[in-house]
Amino acid sequence: GAGVSQSPSNKVTEKGKDVELRCDPISGHTALYWYRQSLGQGLEFLIYFQGNSAPDKSGLPSDRFSAERTGGSVSTLTIQRTQQEDSAVYLCASSRSNGAQGEQYFGPGTRLTVT
């Protein structure tokens, strides 16, 4: 079946602009995760959704970052007033189970470049 998809695959934006990144999880997966991967770094946890609820937003780097999930499916990550340090690959993952102990299936990521 279809895996996790993300759009756009690449996004170049000017500093100060807002961007929206989209994630389509695997159908039936209730858990959804957003991570940020900077060049040569590991995966930094941003936020987790169980259904439409986000129990923990503490991983979001600043109040310029927000995320929502509707219908227990699609999620969008919004970055307002982008800064150059926001440049990274943003990865989305989903899992069937409630909790990290189910395999997380990753999307291909969105490469964000802020100029």
Add this chain to the structure above:
Amino acid sequence: GENVEQHPSTLSVQEGDSAVIKCTYSDSASNYFPWYKQELGKRPQLIIDIRSNVGEKKDQRIAVTLNKTAKHFSLHITETQPEDSAVYFCAASNDDYKLSFGAGTTVTVRA
């Protein structure tokens, strides 16, 4: 919160030799330890995982060991092949939703 350290950051091995990557974690409550492989330009994929009630797990050429007392776990790849070249990430979690990842190890298998 959980802190996962991973070593080495880069590893070059001759084809056919073994590769070992080591990770330590800080939260003694962590009980789930997956390993993800990320090939260049591709998404991370789970290759093996281990839970805290098991000391070792093997899947063909890949094995993972866990030492709960010392709070470290390792990935072992035997008979390495060129397709094993990738970045490998360890991670740790307790019963909640959050995976804490190591910084990654870039493995290069020389032909």
